[in-house]
Amino acid sequence: MTSLLDRADSAERPVYRLPPEAYYDPAWYERERRELFGRTWNLVGHVSECMQPGDYFTALVGTEPVVVVRQNDGTLRGFLNLCRHRGMVIACGSGNCGESLRCGYHGWEFALDGALERVPQRKTQFPDIDAGALGLFDVSVQVWGGFIFVHPDPAAEATFTAWLGDLPEHCGDYPWDDIVEIARTRVPLRCNWKLYIENHIDWLHLWYLHQDSLKMYEHHEASYATSGRHWYSAEVLRVGEGSQTPRSVMQPIPGVSEDELRTLRANLMFPNVPMATMGTMVQTYQVVPTGPETCELDIRNYGAPGAVVSEEMRAQGLLILRDEDGVACEQMQMAIHSARFEVGPLAIEHERPIADFHANLLTYLG
Ligand code: FES
Numbered sequence: 407m408t409s410l411l412d413r414a415d416s417a418e419r420p421v422y423r424l425p426p427e428a429y430y431d432p433a434w435y436e437r438e439r440r441e442l443f444g445r446t447w448n449l450v451g452h453v454s455e456c457m458q459p460g461d462y463f464t465a466l467v468g469t470e471p472v473v474v475v476r477q478n479d480g481t482l483r484g485f486l487n488l489c490r491h492r493g494m495v496i497a498c499g500s501g502n503c504g505e506s507l508r509c510g511y512h513g514w515e516f517a518l519d520g521a522l523e524r525v526p527q528r529k530t531q532f533p534d535i536d537a538g539a540l541g542l543f544d545v546s547v548q549v550w551g552g553f554i555f556v557h558p559d560p561a562a563e564a565t566f567t568a569w570l571g572d573l574p575e576h577c578g579d580y581p582w583d584d585i586v587e588i589a590r591t592r593v594p595l596r597c598n599w600k601l602y603i604e605n606h607i608d609w610l611h612l613w614y615l616h617q618d619s620l621k622m623y624e625h626h627e628a629s630y631a632t633s634g635r636h637w638y639s640a641e642v643l644r645v646g647e648g649s650q651t652p653r654s655v656m657q658p659i660p661g662v663s664e665d666e667l668r669t670l671r672a673n674l675m676f677p678n679v680p681m682a683t684m685g686t687m688v689q690t691y692q693v694v695p696t697g698p699e700t701c702e703l704d705i706r707n708y709g710a711p712g713a714v715v716s717e718e719m720r721a722q723g724l725l726i727l728r729d730e731d732g733v734a735c736e737q738m739q740m741a742i743h744s745a746r747f748e749v750g751p752l753a754i755e756h757e758r759p760i761a762d763f764h765a766n767l768l769t770y771l772g
């Protein structure tokens with residue numbers, strides 16, 4: 407068996423490829439909105455928030471506002487959230503729109519399947535229009551594990567399976583069809599979204615930044631790897647470690663195995679969705695870009711219907727994700743403006759995932 411030291415001798419040191427301006431330049435940010443988020447699959451929600459015909463929710467995918475709507479036949483469809491009259495956003499937030507989506511600006515109405523079905527004052531003001539050519543623009547929608555993904559390209563559906571890759575095999579044996587959203591917290595951060603993602607896949611910081619908060623896991627015994635676009639990790643609770651484990655502060659999800667209860671998985675769904683499974687709940691913490699130097703951590707917890715995230719679990723989560731990782735990323739954001747800022751040697755194994763992430767990113771950005 408190869409030891410970590412043998413591998414370190416033979417492996418090449420990974421290279422940090424992004425320049426400092428990738429973390430603050432508005433032009434970089436605009437390119438990412440169009441060429442990365444606009445050309446890949448984006449997590450936008452969960453089926454549990456969109457069950458009845460007419461239930462809808464909105465999201466911003468790169469530069470594209472989208473709306474996802476439950477159809478009368480039970481399927482999901484997604485559209486650009488743009489009225490075909492003057493381009494106004496037709497739906498806000500989430501809710502149930504009844505039989506149609508109605509634009510509040512001049513009253514045009516679109517059926518749940520996107521067809522234009524009513525134009526006020528049509529006879530006098532719009533006698534010549536071809537309503538059949540003025541339906542909402544489609545986007546692609548796919549679901550895995552209850553999570554809803556959107557690709558702005560209406561012809562992208564066939565690419566979903568390849569994009570998903572072997573992600574499902576690395577997410578543990580959870581009752582995906584039965585879990586629902588049980589809590590949501592949004593945390594604004596003053597850092598570029600990529601710093602938070604790089605922090606998530608940086609194995610080296612676990613021993614230091616989280617020396618107390620994650621000491622119950624044996625980081626040296628863990629497995630982690632980049633596979634296709636995504637990244638996977640799994641580590642187990644230390645033997646005999648009894649305090650502050652997920653199970654000690656919250657009920658497990660029914661049906662999750664004993665092994666899985668001792669395993670913390672912390673994956674990355676490329677490009678911006680860390681996802682953790684810990685036996686007691688499934689958690690996504692999507693890093694939503696809100697500007698060149700800001701982002702929002704959208705933390706969503708999933709569990710059995712009716713489950714409650716205990717106060718201890720919530721506090722522990724915010725300590726790690728906001729007070730430790732978030733603060734570190736905000737400090738990195740400040741440092742990166744220094745005229746003398748430069749990235750030194752990366753750890754041969756434990757920071758390699760960052761180089762893999764850059765390589766994946768650059769396939770979109772050229
Ligand atoms: S922009 Fe929607 S009806 Fe005019």
Ligand SMILES: [Fe+2]
Binds near residue numbers: 611616731
């Ligand atoms: Fe961390």
